[in-house]
Amino acid sequence: MEADAKELQGHTSLHSLRKQKRREKYADFLTTIFKNKIATIGGLIILFYIFIALFAPLIAPFDPFAIDLKNKLQAPSLEHWMGTDDKGRDILSRIIYGSRLSMGVGFAAVLFGAFFGIIMGLIAGYYGKTTDSIISRILDVMLAFPGILLALAIVSALGPSLINVTIAVGVFSIPLFARIARGSTMEVRNLEYIDAIRSLGASDRIIIFRHILPNILSPLIIQGTLRLATAILSAAGLSFLGLGAQPPSPEWGTMLSSGRDFLFSAPYIAIFPGLTIAILVMGFNLFGDGLRDALDPRMKS
Template sequence: MTKKKAEQPTESSQAAVVLEKPESQLKEMWESLSEDKAAITGLVVITFLALLAIFGPLIMPYDPNFSDMTKSFVQPGAEHWFGTDQLGRDIFSRIIAGTRISLTVGLSAVAISLTVGVVLGSIAGYSGGKTDTIIMRFMDMMLAIPSILLAIAFMAALGKGIDKAVIAIGLVSIPEYARIVRGCILSVKENDYVQAARVIGNKNSRIIFKHILPNVLSSIVVRATLGISTAVLDTAALGFLGLGVQPPAAEWGDMLGRARGFIFTAPYTLIFPGIAITLTVLAFNLLGDGLRDALDPKFRKN
């Protein structure tokens, strides 16, 4: 009886440690992230952009698609903060409207590439053999082509439009996630806890999604955060070429493309969309770098 009572607190304390471990890891990650001023700056900018995308229609001074040719190329001022474009549309309102489009396309494209990439990378890394070879050689073929050229090819096949842009941008990023997930799974699939899960009869799908992927989640989160910035940039590139979001929708890349002929007569028509793209991409990159430093012990600052 005495021995049994002595063992009980030890088991309870071990259970408490196991239960507290995720919370302590999350707290440690946040403490590390909060010390990174660049990452916090990126997080603040992203939060502001998200609020702008949600509540933008409530604060737009003008209809972003309303054209008034009598007010073409009005200089930035009290009436039109960012000026007007060649069709007399308020640039400030169009920048706000473009925030929702860019973030929607970026997040949706990353969701597609992340989902497909994680599945393919998991199958390749865990199965190995011919399955691994076939999947990864196909991924290598896609990586051999510059992503923007591959996106243009997909757009040519799918057609123009915001939904087509989401699919095209999502597809070109799949190989990056597949390779990351495959590499992470190869590094942990022979660990003792994975072998134990296999011995007791767990299905392969359960082992992958319950025991392996949670342990490589940090790499996936960091790449997804950085992937949003790439998706926003690709969206702007497709819009600049006239292949992405179609008029009259306000999209930053399309605004740049249509204003490039007025770089000397009305430079503000290019400056403000360019600043919006730069700030968005920079913010996600800063946050992604900060998350990498916070989630990976090798990069943590002492």
């Protein structure tokens, strides 16, 4: 009984020690982020956009789809802070609702690319040899095409829609995550603790997903944050070309496309969606740089 009690106490102490180290790690991470003013600014920008997207129905002053031809092409005023478009729709309301579409496409595309890319990279890096060669050649073929051209080809084949844009942007994000996961896995797979776990009879699946993946997440998280900016920008570009969201959708790229016909008579129709995209992309880039400082040990040294 005493031996069991001591063993239980030992496990409890070990669990408490792990929790304490985890809390210290999170505290150190948050401290590093808050000390970096640029990262803090980027994080606040992102949180602001997320808040707008979540509470769009409560924040938007007008219905983003309501057509009011009597008030079309109104310049910014106290009633319509960003003016109205050629159909009398409030631009501010459309931008607020558009944050759901643009950010949703960005996050979904990055998650899509990260999911398949990380799995491919883990498999290639862990097994090596023939498996690595086959996966690496597939990635080389994908990298042979510029990302936006590959996305254009995919959307052209699938047809213009927001879902197809998400798939297209996600596909050309796969090689980036795969190469990072592959390189990091090749560094970790031969470490002593992996050999010890393997000698205890752990399966490849457990080794890969329980012991290798958690130790290579830092560079993947950093690249994922930076990739969000590229994904949002690419999705807006495809919508601008008419291959993404279709009118009357308030997606930012579609709004930009509609505003190009009024650059001289009503430039605010294109200026405000363009500024919205630019500020959000800047926010992700600033926050991504801060994450690199916080998560990359080489930046700390």
